[in-house]
Structure formats: C-alpha cells, structure tokens
Amino acid sequence: MKPVVRVASGQGFWGDWLAAPQRQVDGGPIDYLMLDYLAEVTMSILQKQKERDPKMGYARDFVGAVDSVLEGIVRRGVRVVANAGGVNPHGCADAILALAEQRGVRGKLSLGVVTGDDLLPRLDELMAAGHPLASMDTGEPLATVRDRVLSANAYLGSGPIVEALGKGANVVITGRSTDTALTMAPLRFEFGWGDRDWDRLAAGIVAGHIIECGAQCSGGNCLHEWRTIPDLANVGYPIVEANPDGTFAIVKHPGTGGRISVPSVTEQLVYEMGDPHAYITPDVVADFTTIQLEQAGENRVRVFGIKGGPPTDKLKVSIAYRAGFKAVGTLVYSWPDAMDKARLADRVLRERFKMLGLTFEAILTEFVGVNSTHGPLAGDGAGADEVQLRIGVRSPDRTMVERFTRELAPLVLNGPPSVTGFAGGRPKVEDIVAYWPALVDKTVVSPVVEIRS
Amino acid sequence: MKVRLVDIAHARSGDKGDTANVGVIALRPEWYPVLVRELTVERVAAHFRGMITGSVVRYDLPNLHALNFLLHGALDGGGTLSLKTDAQGKVYSTALLRMILDLDAAEVKARGLPAAGD
Numbered sequence: 001m002k003p004v005v006r007v008a009s010g011q012g013f014w015g016d017w018l019a020a021p022q023r024q025v026d027g028g029p030i031d032y033l034m035l036d037y038l039a040e041v042t043m044s045i046l047q048k049q050k051e052r053d054p055k056m057g058y059a060r061d062f063v064g065a066v067d068s069v070l071e072g073i074v075r076r077g078v079r080v081v082a083n084a085g086g087v088n089p090h091g092c093a094d095a096i097l098a099l100a101e102q103r104g105v106r107g108k109l110s111l112g113v114v115t116g117d118d119l120l121p122r123l124d125e126l127m128a129a130g131h132p133l134a135s136m137d138t139g140e141p142l143a144t145v146r147d148r149v150l151s152a153n154a155y156l157g158s159g160p161i162v163e164a165l166g167k168g169a170n171v172v173i174t175g176r177s178t179d180t181a182l183t184m185a186p187l188r189f190e191f192g193w194g195d196r197d198w199d200r201l202a203a204g205i206v207a208g209h210i211i212e213c214g215a216q217c218s219g220g221n222c223l224h225e226w227r228t229i230p231d232l233a234n235v236g237y238p239i240v241e242a243n244p245d246g247t248f249a250i251v252k253h254p255g256t257g258g259r260i261s262v263p264s265v266t267e268q269l270v271y272e273m274g275d276p277h278a279y280i281t282p283d284v285v286a287d288f289t290t291i292q293l294e295q296a297g298e299n300r301v302r303v304f305g306i307k308g309g310p311p312t313d314k315l316k317v318s319i320a321y322r323a324g325f326k327a328v329g330t331l332v333y334s335w336p337d338a339m340d341k342a343r344l345a346d347r348v349l350r351e352r353f354k355m356l357g358l359t360f361e362a363i364l365t366e367f368v369g370v371n372s373t374h375g376p377l378a379g380d381g382a383g384a385d386e387v388q389l390r391i392g393v394r395s396p397d398r399t400m401v402e403r404f405t406r407e408l409a410p411l412v413l414n415g416p417p418s419v420t421g422f423a424g425g426r427p428k429v430e431d432i433v434a435y436w437p438a439l440v441d442k443t444v445v446s447p448v449v450e451i452r453s
Numbered sequence: 454m455k456v457r458l459v460d461i462a463h464a465r466s467g468d469k470g471d472t473a474n475v476g477v478i479a480l481r482p483e484w485y486p487v488l489v490r491e492l493t494v495e496r497v498a499a500h501f502r503g504m505i506t507g508s509v510v511r512y513d514l515p516n517l518h519a520l521n522f523l524l525h526g527a528l529d530g531g532g533t534l535s536l537k538t539d540a541q542g543k544v545y546s547t548a549l550l551r552m553i554l555d556l557d558a559a560e561v562k563a564r565g566l567p568a569a570g571d
Contacts, residue, residue, distance in 0.1 A: 041533055137470045223546065224463040224480075263463060263478065266517050270476020272467035273521045276512050289514050305516075323534060364529060364536035372538040374548045375504045392536030435470065435532050 001244060002031070005190045007183050007207070008239045010069075011035040011082075012214025014042055014059045020214060020237050021065040025072035027253035030239060032186040033072075035065060035082035036179045036212050043176060044320030044433040046086035047120070047151040055095075057088030058173075063095050066171065067103070073170055074108045081161060081182045085173040087120075087151060089113045092173050093452050109453060112164025114174035116447040119152040119317060119440070126444060133317060133438040142438060148322040150433060154315045154440060157282030158204075159195075160447040161185035167451050176318060178281055180208030183240060191244040195283070202286035202308025203246035205279065210250055210268055210303070211238040217250060217268035218299075219258025224267065231257025236299075247304040249296060260299040282315055282442070284308040314439040323434035324361065325401040328392035329408040330368070332421030339381030341416040342367055342389040348415050349391060352407055358400050360393040388421065394432065401429050454561045455569040456554045462488060464546035471531035472507075473542030475549050478519040483564055485518040491554050497522055500552055522549070 008030040010021035014037040024033055037059035050057025062084030072078040085092045093111045100106045119126065123146070127133065133142035133152075142149070153176035162185050164172045174182075184204030187193070193200045210217050218238045219229045236256025242248040250260055269288065273279075276288035285308060292305035333341040346365045353363070366372035368388035370381035381387055393404045405426045412419055458477075461484045466475040477492065479485040498509040507525025514521060528542055529535040539545070553569065561568055 221465070223465065224478075263480075266478050266519060267463065267465040267476070269517060270474070270478065270514075270519055270521055271465050272469060273474050273476055273512075274469060274523065276514050276521055289516055291516055293517070326534075326536060328536060362529065362536060366538055368538065373544045374551065376502075377500070377504070377548055377551050390538065394534065394536060432533050434530075434534050437470065 001192065002190055003243070005032070005187060005242050006030045006239050007032040007034055007186050007211070007242065009034050009211035009214050009237050011037060011065065012212065012216060013037065013039055014061060016214050018061065018064065022068040024237055024239070024253070025069040025078055027256065030078060033069060033078055033080045034182045034211065035062065035080065035084060036182060037062065037082065037084045038086065038176060040318060040435045041320055041433055043087055043153050043318060044150045046088070047320070050088050055091050058086040058092035058095070059084040062092065063099055066096055067099055070103055070105060074105050079165070079170045079172070079186070081172045081186060083174045083177045083179070083182060085113070085175045087118060087153070087175065089115050089173050089175050096171060096173070097452065107453065109171055110169050111452045112167060112169025112172040113450045113452055114156065114160040114164060114172065114177065114447060116160070116445060117153045117156050117176040119154055119445070120149070123149065123152055126440065131440055131444065133319065133440060136437040136439065142319065142436065145321045145436065150320045150322060152317060152319045154317050154445045155282060156447050157181050158185035158188055159283070160449045162189045163449045164451070165189040167449070169451055179212040180205045180281055181283070183208030183211060184283065187242050196310070198284050198308035198310065199306060200246035201284040203248065203306040205281050205284060205286045205308070206288070206291055206303065206306050207240040207242060207248050209279070210265060211240055213268060213271065214238070215258060216271065217265050218252050218260050219264055222259070222264045222267055224261070224263035229259045233257060246306065247302065250301045250303065252299055260301055262293045262295050262301055265293055265301045280312060282311060284311055313442050315442050315445055317438045317440050319436035319438055320433050321436055323432045324394060324396040325398045325429055326392060326394040326432050327401050327405050327427040327429050328390065329405065329427035330388050330390045330421065331408060331411060331419050332386060332388045333416065334418045334420065335385045338384050338387040338418070339367065339370060341418055342387040344416045345389050345411055345419070346391065348411065349407060356403065358403055360395045360400060362394040364392045366390045398429060405429060454556055454558045456556050456561060456566050457569045458552040458554060459550040460567045460569070462550065464550055466542050466544065466546035468528055468531060468542040471526055471528050473524045473527035473545040475522045475524065475545050476519050477522070477549060478517065482518050484566065485515070487554070487556070487564065487566070488520055489513065492520055497549070500549065504548070
C-alpha cells in the first residue's frame with residue numbers, strides 16, 4: 001500500500017480553466033487527476049446535444065484535457081477520474097480512444113466506463129412500480145411534469161469507480177457520479193477501505209468536497225484577506241495528500257499562486273452546505289461538525305478527526321424538465337440622476353406591457369450598480385454615476401417573452417434620456433430547463449462498469 | 454458600541470435549488486461566541502426581510518468557528534428559473550456581512566473587537 005496518495009483537482013465545473021489539468025499533472029508528483037464537469041442542470045444540456053447528434057452528450061472539454069495530460073498518464077502512471085461522460089459515457093470513451101489512436105498511444109489507455117445512472121428510459125416503468133420521484137423541494141410527484149422531462153440521472157457513489165480502478169483502468173469516465181466520489185473512490189481503492197469503514201469513507205468525502213470546486217479552496221473566490229492572496233494569475237489548484245488512516249492535507253504545487261490556509265479551506269467547507277451533521281452521499285453520511293483543520297506549513301492545511309455513519313437506502317436523482325421561457329435585457333443610464341432615469345424607464349416598460357396585454361409569471365427589475373446583489377440592504381442609488389437597468393421576465397408562453405425582447409430598444413429613442421449600452425441587440429429568449437431533485441430506492445439502480453481499450 | 458460584522462467574520466454562500474446558504478466564519482476563534490449569541494435566526498431573518506420568502510435555519514459548527522444559515526426562498530425559484538443577477542446566491546455572503554452589531558463597550562474591549570469607525 002502506498003503511504004501517501006495524491007489526488008489533484010483539475011476542473012471544478014464544465015467551463016473551468018482549461019490550463020488547470022496540465023498544470024496539475026506537470027507541476028509535481030500526483031497519483032490521480034480528478035475532473036468534475038457536472039453541475040445540476042448540465043445533464044439536460046448534454047441530453048439536448050445527444051438528441052441532435054447521438055455521438056454527443058458528454059463534456060467535450062474533457063478530450064482536450066486528456067490530450068493535455070496524455071504524457072503524464074502514459075509515461076508516469078497518473079490516473080484520471082472524471083464525470084465527463086454526461087449522458088453518453090461510451091460516446092465520451094469513443095472520443096478518447098480516437099484521440100489515443102491519433103496520438104499513437106491506443107494500447108496504453110484502459111478506459112473504465114461507468115453507466116447505469118441514466119433513468120430516463122425507465123421513468124415510466126419506475127413510476128408504474130410505485131416510485132413517485134417526488135420533488136425534494138415541493139413534494140409534488142414527478143407525474144406533474146413527466147411530459148416535460150428531459151433527463152433523469154441517479155447520483156452514483158464510489159463503488160463503480162473503485163471497481164473500474166481495480167480492473168486496471170487508467171482513465172475512468174462516469175456519467176452522473178457524485179462530485180465527491182471522484183476523489184473518495186481513488187483513496188478507497190488505494191487504501192482498501194471497507195464499505196462500512198464510515199470514518200475513513202467520510203474523510204474521503206470531505207476531501208472531495210474541499211477540492212471539487214477547483215481553486216475555490218486555494219485562494220479563488222476567497223474573501224478572507226483577499227487583497228493579500230498572491231499571484232492569482234498563476235493560481236495553484238488543490239491536491240489532497242491522503243494517508244491510509246483517513247487523515248489528509250490540502251496542498252498545491254510549489255511555485256504556484258493562490259493560498260491554502262485554514263480560512264480558505266473553511267470557506268470552501270461551508271460552500272453549498274446544508275445540515276452539517278448529515279452530508280448525505282450514496283456511500284456514507286459525513287458529519288462536518290467533526291472536521292478539524294490545522295495549518296501545517298505554508299499552503300498546507302491538515303484535515304483530521306472526521307466521523308461518518310451509514311448511508312440511507314436511497315439515491316438522489318437529478319431530473320431536468322422544461323419549465324417555460326425567460327429573457328433578460330439591460331440598458332445603461334448615466335449621470336445626472338441616473339437612478340431616477342432608470343426607475344422611470346422601468347415604469348414606462350411595465351406600463352407598455354399592460355397596454356400590450358403582456359402578462360408574465362414573473363417580472364424582475366434590478367438596478368445594477370445599486371441593488372442587484374444586496375437588494376434593500378444596499379443604498380437607494382441617489383448620486384450614482386451610472387445605473388444599469390436589468391429587467392427579466394418569465395412565462396410558459398414563448399410569444400409573450402418574444403414580444404418582451406422587442407420592447408427594450410425603443411426606449412433608447414422614446415424613453416428617459418442619457419441612455420446607452422444597447423449594443424448587444426435584443427435580448428435572447430431562453431428555454432428554461434429546471435431542476436427536479438428526487439430520491440429513488442437504491443435497489444432499483446444497477447451501476448455497470450466496462451473496460452475499453 | 455457598533456461593530457461591523459464584516460470586520461469580525463468572513464463568509465461564503467451558495468445555492469441548493471431556491472435556498473441560499475451562507476456560511477459565516479469568525480476571523481478569530483475568540484470572536485465566535487459573539488456570532489453565536491448575536492446572529493440569531495430572528496436577527497438574520499429580519500436582516501433579509503424583503504429579500505427572502507421562506508424561513509431561516511441555522512446550524513452551528515464550533516469546530517470551524519462557523520455558523521451555516523439556510524435562507525429558504527432566496528433565489529426567485531433558483532437555478533435556471535431565477536431572473537436574478539445572483540441566481541446562485543453567490544453574494545448573499547457579503548449581504549449578511551453588512552450587518553452592524555451593537556455590543557457592550559466592555560465586551561468590545563475585553564475581546565479586542567474592532568469598533569466601527571476605528
């Protein structure tokens with residue numbers, strides 16, 4: 001058994017820094033590169049892409065990421081674990097194998113492909129068998145939006161990833177795995193943690209939570225003493241340096257920017273936190289009130305003391321459904337009396353909606369530069385040098401939203417004065433794909449692991 | 454004596470559906486008890502009046518000198534439904550830090566708290 005295993009985070013979401021994976025693999029010794037691509041509604045975007053082209057439906061950035069670290073995988077034995085498969089893990093594997101062919105390393109890659117999370121083809125069967133897939137937010141059964149569902153994926157845990165690694169995969173591609181499993185699974189595999197070793201499994205989950213958002217624990221988006229955080233241009237993404245007993249340190253490669261400190265790691269620990277006593281995953285329920293942090297050197301935080309307990313008999317399911325249309329438009333008003341002009345423009349617009357018979361499920365006006373982020377806690381905008389009027393509407397009726405997008409530009413000539421900032425043209429009508437979190441019995445989901453080379 | 458929350462704590466926020474969470478962390482361990490006592494659910498709910506439609510829940514993390522607040526109904530439906538600039542609740546953190554605490558001068562002195570305007 002290795003005494004220390006290093007899992008590096010190279011991507012915190014689909015759209016994160018393209019340079020990060022290679023910097024993690026080339027910047028110093030690591031054993032695993034973990035890449036997290038899937039946010040809550042990403043699966044539905046991928047589902048739409050797959051409907052247009054059956055070869056698509058995965059995070060295409062992943063192909064470039066693997067290309068940038070091929071040397072490390074092939075020559076230095078770095079293994080990659082990513083949920084880049086989206087709704088088409090085998091399509092993703094095809095693309096990686098094609099890349100390997102092109103680069104002359106086809107025989108050197110062994111892909112572990114994890115599927116079984118996709119419940120879309122089985123939804124009616126599941127509902128008929130008495131699984132309501134009720135919304136965790138509202139309690140409504142899925143039947144209320146069934147005809148608008150675009151994707152449905154169960155969050156899989158660490159098991160199938162551990163299995164793929166055990167079968168020799170050096171690149172593991174999953175669909176909807178939990179973000180934290182991507183980090184915990186390699187540790188469980190390397191250290192042979194049992195499936196009831198609650199404290200260590202929980203430690204692996206906490207390690208995953210800390211690094212799943214990339215640089216957000218190593219100086220990125222860090223409020224604490226933000227002015228003094230060095231060299232963000234060259235920010236080092238985090239690495240978990242784990243021990244068999246479940247203790248670990250968060251570190252980054254030498255010579256990189258950013259900062260790893262107790263405050264920077266604490267900010268990430270509380271990010272998107274619910275009940276800290278029960279951070280529920282398919283493998284274990286971790287207790288975040290047991291986490292101990294200690295600065296153990298420059299840019300090195302030791303994490304220990306973590307306790308966990310048995311998981312529930314459910315898996316979370318991420319369901320996406322069509323929920324109407326929206327559009328958001330903006331205009332900029334300048335001094336003098338910028339805020340008064342923007343307010344008048346908003347009143348004029350709303351009056352015209354009435355005259356035109358436009359009704360919306362929601363209209364939201366914000367004054368950017370004054371109150372768009374802190375609402376009534378912020379000032380009233382008196383004396384503001386410039387204000388961006390930002391107005392959004394939402395409706396199940398596309399024609400209403402479409403008509404709204406025609407109403408902003410006329411204000412430039414027929415509304416309050418000192419207005420500019422309309423160069424972007426008419427706002428775009430967006431399809432709203434909303435998120436429906438649900439639970440399903442674990443027994444009805446069967447993960448599948450295939451090895452391809 | 455007035456003490457600005459932003460001078461004694463840092464924070465990060467995020468979302469889960471239509472709920473924003475704000476984790477607020479004492480800048481010094483000895484200031485954590487002030488957060489525990491002052492940042493009651495009622496006080497935080499009053500602070501965010503007009504910004505959230507649901508309830509406020511608080512969890513304590515003494516191990517991290519942090520409190521975690523769930524602000525329900527904070528995001529105009531949340532995620533992709535929301536029309537808000539801050540649809541993901543990313544800056545509810547700094548919105549909470551706008552709070553001004555009114556503390557005993559003796560406590561401010563004893564705990565070495567920075568008074569507003571210092």
